[in-house]
Amino acid sequence: MLEIDIEKSLRDFDLHLxxxxxxxQTMMLVGDNGCGKTTLLNLIAGLDRPDRGRITLDGRSLxxxxxxxxxxxxxxxxxxxFQSYALFPHMSVYDNVAFGLRARKMPAKDIDRKVKRHLEExxxxxxxxxxxxxxxxxxxxxxxxxxxxxxxxxxxLLDEPLSALDVRRQAAMRAELRxxxxxxxxxxxxxxxxxxxxVSLGDNACLLERGRVAMRGRxxxxxSWGADQQESAETNDLS
Amino acid sequence: xSGDSKTAEDGSFRESGLADLINKERHGTGRAVYLPFRxxxxxxxxxxxxxxxxxxxxxxxxxxxxxxxxxxxxxxxALHDPVVLDALRLSLMTSSITTLAVVIMGxxxxxxxxxFSYPGKELADSLIDLPVIMPPAVAGIALLMAxxxxxxxxxxxxxxxxxxxFTTLAVILAQVFVSSPFYIRQARTSFEDVDIALENAARTxxxxxxxxxxxxxxxxxxxxxxxxxxxxxxxxxxxxxxxIMFAGNFQGRTQTMPLAIYxxxxxxxxxxxxxxxxxxxxxxxxxxxxxxxxxRVFKRC
Numbered sequence: 001m002l003e004i005d006i007e008k009s010l011r012d013f014d015l016h017l018x019x020x021x022x023x024x025q026t027m028m029l030v031g032d033n034g035c036g037k038t039t040l041l042n043l044i045a046g047l048d049r050p051d052r053g054r055i056t057l058d059g060r061s062l063x064x065x066x067x068x069x070x071x072x073x074x075x076x077x078x079x080x081x082f083q084s085y086a087l088f089p090h091m092s093v094y095d096n097v098a099f100g101l102r103a104r105k106m107p108a109k110d111i112d113r114k115v116k117r118h119l120e121e122x123x124x125x126x127x128x129x130x131x132x133x134x135x136x137x138x139x140x141x142x143x144x145x146x147x148x149x150x151x152x153x154x155x156x157l158l159d160e161p162l163s164a165l166d167v168r169r170q171a172a173m174r175a176e177l178r179x180x181x182x183x184x185x186x187x188x189x190x191x192x193x194x195x196x197x198x199v200s201l202g203d204n205a206c207l208l209e210r211g212r213v214a215m216r217g218r219x220x221x222x223x224s225w226g227a228d229q230q231e232s233a234e235t236n237d238l239s
Numbered sequence: 240x241s242g243d244s245k246t247a248e249d250g251s252f253r254e255s256g257l258a259d260l261i262n263k264e265r266h267g268t269g270r271a272v273y274l275p276f277r278x279x280x281x282x283x284x285x286x287x288x289x290x291x292x293x294x295x296x297x298x299x300x301x302x303x304x305x306x307x308x309x310x311x312x313x314x315x316x317a318l319h320d321p322v323v324l325d326a327l328r329l330s331l332m333t334s335s336i337t338t339l340a341v342v343i344m345g346x347x348x349x350x351x352x353x354x355f356s357y358p359g360k361e362l363a364d365s366l367i368d369l370p371v372i373m374p375p376a377v378a379g380i381a382l383l384m385a386x387x388x389x390x391x392x393x394x395x396x397x398x399x400x401x402x403x404x405f406t407t408l409a410v411i412l413a414q415v416f417v418s419s420p421f422y423i424r425q426a427r428t429s430f431e432d433v434d435i436a437l438e439n440a441a442r443t444x445x446x447x448x449x450x451x452x453x454x455x456x457x458x459x460x461x462x463x464x465x466x467x468x469x470x471x472x473x474x475x476x477x478x479x480x481x482x483i484m485f486a487g488n489f490q491g492r493t494q495t496m497p498l499a500i501y502x503x504x505x506x507x508x509x510x511x512x513x514x515x516x517x518x519x520x521x522x523x524x525x526x527x528x529x530x531x532x533x534x535r536v537f538k539r540c
Contacts, residue, residue, distance in 0.1 A: 046443075080439075082436045100444035100446075103447075147444065148443075148444070
């Protein structure tokens with residue numbers, strides 16, 4: 001279980017968030033551009049530092065300003081899929097997926113076995129020798145996900161995982177993504193713009209506004225509220 | 240969604256309105272307006288072509304003259320001259336050591352400059368760039384004032400029995416001074432171009448800062464670093480002003496290729512021409528090497 005209670009002053013507003021995500025649950029994070037969604041993911045992953053507060057994962061403290069705990073990103077065991085996928089362009093698909101295991105100095109034989117299994121599950125075994133830049137958008141997304149999952153993370157963070165795909169691929173990948181996430185059984189936070197993602201991927205959802213939780217509840221409720229808001233905004237635009 | 244389509248329609252109305260207006264303009268005045276435009280276009284292209292031809296001739300002519308004035312057999316003969324051999328050996332050795340030193344010291348400096356901000360960063364960056372605009376002769380005198388026997392730092396060094404000026408070490412120091420900005424500027428740009436998300440991804444996957452740097456940042460920036468290092472090498476190879484001021488002109492010790500050309504010019508022009516040919520060949524090889532090495536550009540993901 002992930003528990004967050006953090007504060008950080010940003011350029012335009014103060015981020016103050018209190019959230020928890022239970023084991024095996026997926027929390028969708030929605031909100032306008034610049035409301036602090038990606039910042040929150042970076043704070044949890046340890047790429048950015050909160051001013052105050054606590055982040056606990058399965059009872060282990062990742063960050064605690066009172067106790068002076070601030071684990072570096074490499075020690076947090078968080079799987080992070082970046083919006084741009086951030087695949088290493090100079091490495092093959094295989095080396096991208098193997099990167100986290102090599103960083104852990106795992107024996108080569110074990111790495112080979114695990115990478116093979118993950119690549120086969122993701123349908124990437126045939127393209128394992130291709131450079132990461134040369135595979136299709138959908139394949140890149142799968143490489144990024146496989147690379148994050150192979151380290152057996154205790155928490156999964158996904159930043160707009162489908163936004164780089166065209167609309168037709170989005171629908172197919174959405175179902176695939178949901179299954180993969182369900183199979184890991186760890187807490188998961190997904191940032192999205194798309195209300196369709198909220199319902200199809202999330203258990204619950206959280207609406208952020210200027211660094212604060214504006215609404216929190218079941219994914220369906222937040223999505224339908226969001227749809228209403230969108231409609232009324234459009235009506236206002238028309239009038 | 241309906242809002243979006245509405246604005247899109249508005250947009251297309253506006254666009255088609257604009258298109259109508261342009262069409263009317265065209266029809267109203269006919270093709271007469273169009274032709275002078277085309278003529279002007281041809282004139283512009285012709286003058287640009289002429290400019291390019293002039294520039295190419297300006298650079299190619301002196302190089303061509305160099306080759307035409309000194310027949311190849313005499314170049315081969317010059318390669319047996321001990322003065323030329325000493326200069327060639329010294330030039331290659333000092334330029335290689337300089338490049339190595341510049342890369343080892345410049346890479347961390349360039350990375351820090353690209354990724355972090357610290358108090359006085361602007362000043363540090365300007366100071367690093369200073370040798371590019373400083374005349375080499377001025378750099379030579381400045382080095383002499385700093386590391387010469389009576390210099391600011393040289394004064395203390397000489398009390399330990401260390402003397403730098405007019406030694407091979409002085410040649411290397413002069414080359415490092417003038418060529419380091421060429422590498423550091425290029426390396427800084429290359430590091431800035433590496434997407435920070437790649438480094439972040441490596442960290443979350445379990446790589447330490449050092450591992451991230453050596454396995455992700457460095458390989459992705461490698462093309463730029465290589466071309467920077469080759470530029471620094473080429474600049475060291477051609478270094479003249481600072482070297483003659485700070486290191487002097489002693490055969491086998493401080494007389495590099497450009498100094499040997501200068502010395503030969505006083506007596507035998509043919510020898511000077513031969514050394515020049517060798518240096519041009521080296522410089523040209525360097526440019527070709529840069530082009531070949533930097534062609535392997537990674538696509539961005």
